[in-house]
Amino acid sequence: MQALWISATGMKAQEMRINVIAHNLANVNTTGYKASRLELEDLAYETLKAQGAQAAGGTQIPTGIQIGLGVRLSAIQKNFLQGDYQQTQNPLDLAIQGRGFFQVMLPDGTLAYTRAGAFKISQDGTLVTSEGYPLQPEIVIPREAQTITVLPDGTVSVTLPGETAPRELGRIELADFVNPAGLKAMGRNLFVATEASGDPITGNPGEEGFGTIAQGFLEMSNVDLVGEMVELIMAQRAYEINSKVIQAADDMLTSTVNLKR
Amino acid sequence: MASIEFVSGIVGASVGFEGWLEVISHNLANLQTPGFKRHLLSFESEEYETSETEKGFLIRPQKVTLDLSQGLIKATGNPLDLAISGEGFFVVQTPVGERFTRKGDFSVDRNGFLVTKEGFQVLGEGGPIEIGRGREIVINESGNVIVDGELIDTLRIVTFPKEAQLIPEGNGLIRVEKGEAIASVEFAVKQGFLESSNVSPIEEMVRLMNVVRLFEAYQKALQTSFEDLSRKLINEVIRV
Numbered sequence: 044m045q046a047l048w049i050s051a052t053g054m055k056a057q058e059m060r061i062n063v064i065a066h067n068l069a070n071v072n073t074t075g076y077k078a079s080r081l082e083l084e085d086l087a088y089e090t091l092k093a094q095g096a097q098a099a100g101g102t103q104i105p106t107g108i109q110i111g112l113g114v115r116l117s118a119i120q121k122n123f124l125q126g127d128y129q130q131t132q133n134p135l136d137l138a139i140q141g142r143g144f145f146q147v148m149l150p151d152g153t154l155a156y157t158r159a160g161a162f163k164i165s166q167d168g169t170l171v172t173s174e175g176y177p178l179q180p181e182i183v184i185p186r187e188a189q190t191i192t193v194l195p196d197g198t199v200s201v202t203l204p205g206e207t208a209p210r211e212l213g214r215i216e217l218a219d220f221v222n223p224a225g226l227k228a229m230g231r232n233l234f235v236a237t238e239a240s241g242d243p244i245t246g247n248p249g250e251e252g253f254g255t256i257a258q259g260f261l262e263m264s265n266v267d268l269v270g271e272m273v274e275l276i277m278a279q280r281a282y283e284i285n286s287k288v289i290q291a292a293d294d295m296l297t298s299t300v301n302l303k304r
Numbered sequence: 305m306a307s308i309e310f311v312s313g314i315v316g317a318s319v320g321f322e323g324w325l326e327v328i329s330h331n332l333a334n335l336q337t338p339g340f341k342r343h344l345l346s347f348e349s350e351e352y353e354t355s356e357t358e359k360g361f362l363i364r365p366q367k368v369t370l371d372l373s374q375g376l377i378k379a380t381g382n383p384l385d386l387a388i389s390g391e392g393f394f395v396v397q398t399p400v401g402e403r404f405t406r407k408g409d410f411s412v413d414r415n416g417f418l419v420t421k422e423g424f425q426v427l428g429e430g431g432p433i434e435i436g437r438g439r440e441i442v443i444n445e446s447g448n449v450i451v452d453g454e455l456i457d458t459l460r461i462v463t464f465p466k467e468a469q470l471i472p473e474g475n476g477l478i479r480v481e482k483g484e485a486i487a488s489v490e491f492a493v494k495q496g497f498l499e500s501s502n503v504s505p506i507e508e509m510v511r512l513m514n515v516v517r518l519f520e521a522y523q524k525a526l527q528t529s530f531e532d533l534s535r536k537l538i539n540e541v542i543r544v
Contacts, residue, residue, distance in 0.1 A: 044322065046329040053333030060336075080380075082409050082421055083337040085330075087474035091323070091365075108345075108368050109472065110323060111330035114337055117421045117475065120411070124381060142439060221437050222412045241414030244437065252439045281335045284505050288329040291516045295325065298523045299318075302530075 045089075045110070046292040052113030053285035056083055059116055060278040067266045068275075075159030075232050076264035077121045078271075084117040123223045126158075126265035128257065134191045135162045135170070138262040141254020143217030144234065146179040146245070147172055154179060156218055156243070158262055159232035170199075174231055182213045195255040197248035217253045218243040314526045320347060321519045323365045328512050331503045339407030339476050340501035342371040370470050370478075375406075375502035377494055383441050384410045384418070387497040392461040392488030395427040396420055396477065402427070404462065404485075406499055407476030418449075422475055428457030445492040463488040 063081045070076040091108040128138050137160035139145070144156035155176070162178060165171045168186060170178040184191060188201035190209075197215035220226060225239030236243055249255045327345040334340040348366035377387045386408035388394070393404035403424070410426055413419045416436035418426045425432040428449065435441060438451035447459035464470065468483020 044325075046322070046325040049326060049329040049333055053329070053335070056333070057336075080382075083334070084407065084421070084476045085334050085337055085340055085472065085474050088472055092367075108323070108365055110326045110368065111334070111343060111472065111474075113330060113333040118409075120409075120421075122382060219437065221416045222414055224411050225414060239414055252437060277336060280505075281332075284332050284335065284509070285329075287509070288325070288332055288512060291512050292325060292329070294516050295321070295519045298520050302523060302527055 044292050044296055045112075047289055049111070049113040050285045050288040050292070052086060052115060054282055054289075056081075056114045056116060057278045057282040057285065061275065061282075063119060064271050064275050064278065067271050068268075070264055071266045071268060071271075073159075073232070073264045074161055074261050075126070075157060076266065077123055077126075077158070077228075078264070078266045079228075080120050080122055081116065082118040082120060083114050086112040086115050088112065120224050121226065121228060122265060124265050126263045128260045129263050130259060131261050132259050133161075134193070134258060135164065136160060136259055136261045137162060137193055137215070138257045138260040139217065139248070139254040140257055141252075143219045143246075143248065143253045144223075146216065146218050146243075147176040147233070148179050149176055149233075153235065154218075154243070155229065155233040155235050156226065157232050157234065160256075161261055172232075176233075178215065180213060180216055182215070184212065193256055193258040195249055195257070197256050214247060215256060216245050217248055218245045219253060220244070314522050314529070317364070318519060318522050318526070320365045321515050321522070324515050325512070325519075327368065328508050328515065332505070332508050332512075334501055335503050335505060337407075337476070337501050338409055338498045339375070339405060340503065341375075341406065341472075342373075342501075342503045343472075344369050344371050370472065371502060372470075373502050374499070376500040377497045378500050379496060380498050381496050382409075383443075383496060384412065385496055385498045386410060386443060386459075387494045387499040388461060388491050389494055389499075390488070390491035392463045392491040393478065395460040395462055395485070397425045397427055397432065398422075398477065402485075403473065403477040403479060404470075405476045405478060409498055420476075427460050429460055430457050433457045433459070443493055443495040445494070447491075447493045459493060461488045461491050461493070462486060 060081045063079050067078045088109040088111050091110060139158060144158055145160055147155050147157060149155050161173060162170045164184050168183045170182045182199050187204055190202050192200050199213055200209040200211045202209045221241040225237055226234035227237045228234055246253045324345050327343050331342050345368050346366050377389060388406060393406055394408060396403045396405055410418050410420060412435050416434050418433040418435055433449055435451055440452050442450040447461055449456045462485035464480055464483045469481045471479045473479050
């Protein structure tokens with residue numbers, strides 16, 4: 044009774060889908076979070092009667108019988124659509140409007156990419172993420188700085204006591220990918236480049252297709268709450284309906300078993 | 305009257321019902337697979353003579369066909385999700401030749417080409433479609449791919465003559481035999497949308513109930529004819 048296994052693939056796929064929805068919903072308020080989406084595709088087919096084969100009377104079988112074997116996961120894709128902005132007034136909260144990622148250095152020396160721009164100042168004055176990973180290229184804010192300004196083009200400047208003109212400290216660089224959906228999510232809002240995403244292309248904000256920096260704003264999660272709830276209902280119902288087929292197959296097996304009393 | 309042929313006919317039909325159940329369960333497993341087309345199983349019956357006065361029918365599965373009716377078109381907002389409203393398929397280049405699909409959840413690969421989730425290139429009139437790192441990708445209803453205001457290519461949307469055989473291969477791909485692809489005219493490509501599976505859960509549930517009850521009825525008939533046969537056998541043996 045193949046139907047049991049076919050329906051089981053359907054139930055498994057819906058279970059995965061609920062996992063993805065749960066993760067999205069848990070991150071509905073996570074800064075810079077990008078929603079995941081599960082993609083399904085039909086499984087391979089079993090040929091019971093081949094198309095074009097010779098039938099008993101010497102004629103050709105026109106369509107044949109191919110029985111599908113269920114469904115499987117084809118991808119879990121990150122949706123890199125822009126999230127909404129939240130005004131925070133914090134001068135170190137930076138949001139990217141448009142394409143691009145902030146580059147941060149992990150403790151092991153590799154680069155990671157993030158859209159969560161809630162930066163902090165470390166004890167030695169460098170701009171770091173909430174986990175303490177320094178922004179690349181590094182920007183060091185002097186301790187005595189009065190105000191910090193980040194322009195849309197990424198230029199960071201501060202005013203120092205006794206000086207009237209702001210002093211420029213450096214420029215934030217952004218990285219972009221041909222296929223951002225191919226990035227590997229590492230958790231903590233970080234992504235790393237993979238074979239699928241291609242190599243990072245770096246550039247200045249506002250130039251060559253890169254987005255601009257908005258100071259005092261944070262990019263919110265791009266999870267669409269209503270959409271996720273609808274997906275949840277659909278996944279649950281699809282799960283139920285597949286379990287009904289398993290019951291039906293079981294009923295049929297029971298009646299076969301009961302033939303012999 | 306029960307006979308050996310009658311019994312074998314019922315057994316054959318029961319096997320057919322199992323195939324039917326498999327088709328239903330495959331359809332329901334793909335209730336939410338984008339671009340999935342419902343499978344229909346048709347049966348054929350064969351007449352045979354059980355005795356000089358009686359005739360029986362054998363029922364067996366004959367073929368599986370695809371129901372190509374339009375699935376619902378669902379908004380996703382993702383610029384690389386494409387749905388075809390109307391007739392036609394996207395053309396995909398696979399290592400074993402051109403394949404056709406209605407599953408338009410495309411991506412851009414590391415080289416900037418428009419690809420399916422398996423990494424197969426989606427074909428336009430001029431071959432693979434290179435989108436690159438375009439900021440603004442617009443695909444209009446006639447399938448023109450416009451990247452940053454520049455027309456790159458036009459998606460190939462094809463259809464097939466009636467006699468062509470569409471054979472599902474899994475991964476949302478369809479192989480076509482006995483029929484040349486012809487450019488479709490009655491379609492609109494919808495950017496930011498995906499076509500849902502055209503499986504109707506209600507219809508499949510009705511079929512499911514139907515197949516289970518029919519199967520039971522056949523089993524009952526089988527059981528009765530077994531009893532009938534053995535009674536006849538015993539009576540005839542006694543008479544001898």
